[in-house]
Amino acid sequence: MRIVVGIKWVPNTQAVRFDPKTGTLIRTGVPAIVNPHDLPAAELALRLKDEYGGEVIVLTMAPPPAIQGLEHILGMGADRAVLLTDRAFAGADTLATSYVIAQGIRKIEEEWGPVDLAVFGQETIDSSTAHIGAQVASWLGWPYIYYVKKAWLQDGRLRVVRQLESAVEEFEVSTPAVVSVAMKALKARPVRLSYKLRAKLENPITVWTNKDLGLDPRCVGLKGSPTIVSKVTYLPEVPRKKIVYKPKDPRDAARWILAQLFSDEKTREALYKALWGGA
Ligand SMILES: Cc1cc2nc3c(=O)[nH]c(=O)nc-3n(C[C@H](O)[C@H](O)[C@H](O)COP(=O)(O)OP(=O)(O)OC[C@H]3O[C@@H](n4cnc5c(N)ncnc54)[C@H](O)[C@@H]3O)c2cc1C
Structure with a gap:
C-alpha cells in the first residue's frame, strides 16, 4: 500500500x-x-x-x-x-x-x-x-x-x-x-x-x-481563499503589568507577594506562617 x-x-x-x-x-x-x-x-x-x-x-x-x-x-x-x-x-x-x-x-x-x-x-x-x-x-x-x-x-x-x-x-x-x-x-x-x-x-x-x-x-x-475575516468584533486583551519590588528582607517579599495574591488577611497570615513559621 x-x-x-x-x-x-x-x-x-x-x-x-x-x-x-x-x-x-x-x-x-x-x-x-x-x-x-x-x-x-x-x-x-x-x-x-x-x-x-x-x-x-x-x-x-x-x-x-x-x-x-x-x-x-x-x-x-x-x-x-x-x-x-x-x-x-x-x-x-x-x-x-x-x-x-x-x-x-x-x-x-x-x-x-x-x-x-x-x-x-x-x-x-x-x-x-x-x-x-x-x-x-x-x-x-x-x-x-x-x-x-x-x-x-x-x-x-x-x-x-x-x-x-x-x-x-x-x-x-x-x-x-x-x-x-x-x-x-x-x-x-x-x-x-x-x-x-x-x-x-x-x-x-x-x-x-x-x-x-x-x-x-x-x-x-x-x-x-473565499473565506474572508471581514470584521474582528472582539479581541480579548490580557492586561499584564510588570512590577519590580526589591525588598532587603525575603520575609518582606513573601508578605508583599501574598498581599498581591490574597485579599483575605487570615489566609495571608496562615500562608505566611506556613512559609516562615511565624517569624
Ligand atoms: C480567512 C482565513 C485566513 C487564514 N489565514 C491563515 C494564515 O495566514 N496562515 C495560516 O497558517 N493559516 C491561515 N488560516 C488557517 C488555515 O486555513 C488552516 O491552517 C488550514 O486550512 C488547515 O485548517 P485546520 O487547521 O482547521 O485543519 P483541520 O481541517 O482541522 O485539520 C484536519 C487534518 O488535516 C490535516 N492538515 C491540516 N492542515 C494541513 C496542512 N497544512 N498540511 C497537511 N495536512 C494538513 C491534518 O492531518 C489535520 O489533523 C486561515 C484561515 C482562514 C479561514
Missing part, C-alpha cells in the same frame, strides 16, 4: 496572536509542534504498512520550519516526506489548503505511483475546522470516512471502524480513499533514533513549490 499522511506543524496555540488588520494569524516566532491529533493518523498508516507492506509518505503544506514535523514522523517510521511550500500558499483558508494538498497527492502519484489511502488527523489544535480531510477527498473524488479508529484490508478492499458518540460503525470502502482518524483512537509509537538517523543520511524529504505543482496562483493562498 502507498499511504499519504497529512500533518500540520502547529504553533503553540497559547502564543499565537491575531492581526486585526489582515484577519490572519501571526505565527512567526511562535514555537511549534506536530498537531497532536495527527499522531494517531501516522500510527494508523504505519500499522497498515507493518501489516501489508508498502510505503508511508508524510505530507505537509507549510513554511520550511515544518521540516522538523516531517522529521518527527520519519522518526516514527515513515519512508518519505513531502513539504509543499511557497509564498503563494500563505494566508490560505481551508479550501485553498486542501486544494494544494490534493494536488500534492496527485504529484506524489506522478512521481512514485498510485496512492491507495490518504490519512488525516481529526482536526488541528490551532484552527480546528476539521475540514481538510473531507475537502481533500472532494478535490480527489475519493470516498471519505471520518472518526476512524481501525482499518484493515479484506478481499482487496479497505474496511474501517469508526467511533461515533453513540455507535460504532464498520464500513467497506473502495480505494483510493481518504480517512480521518479519531483524535484519541491510537497511541502513537515513539520516535526511534535509528529511523531519525536513516532520515538524516538518506534525506527522504522532497520539497515542492508552486512551480513544481503548476497551480494557478489565483487558486492558492490568500488569493484562492
